[in-house]
Amino acid sequence: MKWISDLIDLIFPRHCVVCGEILSPQEEDICLNCLYRLPRVEQMHRDEIEKVFWGSIDIMRATSYIYYRKGSPYNGILHAMKYRNRPEVGERFTIMAVEELKKSGFFDSIDAIVPLPLSKKKQSQRHYNQCDFIAKGVSKATGIPILKNSIVRTVANETQTHKSRDERWKNVQGIFTLTNPNDFEGKHILLIDDILTTGATLTSCAAAIQEKANCKISIFTLAYTYNEI
Numbered sequence: 512m513k514w515i516s517d518l519i520d521l522i523f524p525r526h527c528v529v530c531g532e533i534l535s536p537q538e539e540d541i542c543l544n545c546l547y548r549l550p551r552v553e554q555m556h557r558d559e560i561e562k563v564f565w566g567s568i569d570i571m572r573a574t575s576y577i578y579y580r581k582g583s584p585y586n587g588i589l590h591a592m593k594y595r596n597r598p599e600v601g602e603r604f605t606i607m608a609v610e611e612l613k614k615s616g617f618f619d620s621i622d623a624i625v626p627l628p629l630s631k632k633k634q635s636q637r638h639y640n641q642c643d644f645i646a647k648g649v650s651k652a653t654g655i656p657i658l659k660n661s662i663v664r665t666v667a668n669e670t671q672t673h674k675s676r677d678e679r680w681k682n683v684q685g686i687f688t689l690t691n692p693n694d695f696e697g698k699h700i701l702l703i704d705d706i707l708t709t710g711a712t713l714t715s716c717a718a719a720i721q722e723k724a725n726c727k728i729s730i731f732t733l734a735y736t737y738n739e740i
């Protein structure tokens with residue numbers, strides 16, 4: 512029923528999450544102009560992302576899809592999913608990311624996807640966990656199952672924003688607990704977060720898993736912030 516969606520578009524115009532222009536019926540979330548200039552993390556910069564974890568945890572692979580830079584209009588993608596109650600935007604961008612990444616073999620040999628859990632407090636404030644939607648996107652595009660409720664965030668850590676790298680690490684140590692370590696045993700897990708900054712939270716989660724189970728870990732985040740720490 513194309514005419515119905517066209518009519519709905521006319522009455523309730525949808526806007527590009529990046530530039531705010533009205534979207535055409537063929538466009539979803541982002542206009543073609545902005546999509547064309549999407550700040551993708553290019554293949555040649557992937558090492559840079561894996562380096563974030565060097566010396567702290569043993570990982571197989573790590574990557575992010577787009578850059579999150581201070582003041583960039585493209586941050587609208589993350590803001591829509593995190594703060595504007597539109598987590599499905601993140602799911603759709605993730606599907607796009609996976610379609611592009613699949614060819615490189617990034618998802619090969621991964622057995623299960625684990626979204627980073629939020630603290631109970633944060634989850635009840637936001638009513639959803641944005642990482643669940645990124646995990647859903649990866650699962651839909653790859654067919655890899657999501658491991659649900661196998662890990663919990665037991666401590667609501669304070670905001671990381673104004674902390675140094677050392678302080679961030681201390682702030683997140685021991686905040687994750689595995690509910691059933693057997694779920695992880697012998698598997699290759701893909702840990703999911705929305706934005707990679709220092710990697711402290713992901714490192715803490717990976718350490719909690721590897722402490723209890725013999726498990727390989729790879730990491731996927733929708734965005735990567737560099738030089739903003």
Ligand SMILES: [Zn+2]
Binds near residue numbers: 527531532
């Ligand atoms: Zn746009």
